[in-house]
Amino acid sequence: MEQIGTFGARCTPIDDLQLFKGETDPDVASMLASCPIVRVARGQRIADVSRERLYIVLSGELEVVVDTPAGDEGSGTRILPGESAGEQAVLDDAVDLAAMTALEDSELLVIESSTVWALIERSHVLARNLLRLLSFRIRAANALLRRRQKLGDFYRQLSLNDALTGLYNRAWLNDMLPKLTARAAEDGGALSLVMVDLDHFKRFNDTHGHIAGDSALAAAANVLRGGLRPSDFAVRYGGEEMMVLLPGASRDQAVTVAERLCERLREAIVFSDMRLPLPHLTGSFGVASLAADGNERALMEAADAALYRAKESGRNRVCI
Numbered sequence: 001m002e003q004i005g006t007f008g009a010r011c012t013p014i015d016d017l018q019l020f021k022g023e024t025d026p027d028v029a030s031m032l033a034s035c036p037i038v039r040v041a042r043g044q045r046i047a048d049v050s051r052e053r054l055y056i057v058l059s060g061e062l063e064v065v066v067d068t069p070a071g072d073e074g075s076g077t078r079i080l081p082g083e084s085a086g087e088q089a090v091l092d093d094a095v096d097l098a099a100m101t102a103l104e105d106s107e108l109l110v111i112e113s114s115t116v117w118a119l120i121e122r123s124h125v126l127a128r129n130l131l132r133l134l135s136f137r138i139r140a141a142n143a144l145l146r147r148r149q150k151l152g153d154f155y156r157q158l159s160l161n162d163a164l165t166g167l168y169n170r171a172w173l174n175d176m177l178p179k180l181t182a183r184a185a186e187d188g189g190a191l192s193l194v195m196v197d198l199d200h201f202k203r204f205n206d207t208h209g210h211i212a213g214d215s216a217l218a219a220a221a222n223v224l225r226g227g228l229r230p231s232d233f234a235v236r237y238g239g240e241e242m243m244v245l246l247p248g249a250s251r252d253q254a255v256t257v258a259e260r261l262c263e264r265l266r267e268a269i270v271f272s273d274m275r276l277p278l279p280h281l282t283g284s285f286g287v288a289s290l291a292a293d294g295n296e297r298a299l300m301e302a303a304d305a306a307l308y309r310a311k312e313s314g315r316n317r318v319c320i
Contacts, residue, residue: 196213
């Protein structure tokens with residue numbers, strides 16, 4: 001970056017500069033006259049950007065990337081001719097964490113912070129334009145934060161759902177089951193759990209192939225989803241094992257739900273192409289309810305024991 005002259009020698013109308021748009025005071029132009037103009041080559045990074053200076057692009061184009069104090073790099077903003085950068089560092093007298101790079105050969109007007117403050121005291125036009133600029137940037141920053149939050153929520157949701165079935169996954173269960181049991185214990189309400197295991201699923205995979213096995217898992221997940229209330233939850237626990245959480249449901253009500261799901265599972269269509277032989281898909285269901293002095297571990301163990309009894313009793317049935 002090299003100085004190539006001063007603003008007074010450049011004869012550029014100050015009205016061409018965004019911050020001075022509408023300014024007619026000749027004293028303001030006089031105050032800018034001695035400010036240096038520097039040339040920055042394409043790809044060159046402005047090394048002293050952390051100093052309290054205001055930069056106005058006269059020609060060319062800059063990219064400004066703001067780093068957070070934690071070291072996370074933000075998104076880049078392009079600064080075009082007439083636009084400025086570095087206002088924040090001047091106004092709050094703090095280190096600017098922005099990194100500026102010339103996207104093409106550029107010429108910049110450099111205004112030291114002392115001069116900026118003198119100009120603000122002299123020019124109401126500059127003060128007004130600066131407030132408008134900062135207001136716009138705050139709005140843009142808030143919009144960016146909202147988009148990032150939505151994106152973060154989206155990816156968080158993805159991390160808590162099983163990719164194949166769309167059901168909640170084990171990570172979700174590990175986080176939510178203790179909360180649901182604690183809430184039920186605190187409110188004195190009921191909480192039931194139905195553990196589901198697809199019968200002879202290894203044989204199904206060996207007979208029909210793993211692609212058909214994936215279709216069977218998806219079909220079973222659809223059965224669970226379609227047979228629940230909006231307040232209930234379906235989870236893929238792992239492999240061919242799934243479970244259903246029924247807040248507010250007693251053990252008898254949970255048994256009714258499990259029997260309905262067991263019947264619907266027998267009727268589920270796995271192959272959409274009806275010219276293929278229709279595979280038989282069944283499941284074993286174990287039902288348990290939260291005891292008065294129980295916790296999530298005891299609830300899981302009770303449901304698992306009930307599931308074991310369903311398998312030992314011949315599968316394709318519900319046990320408690």
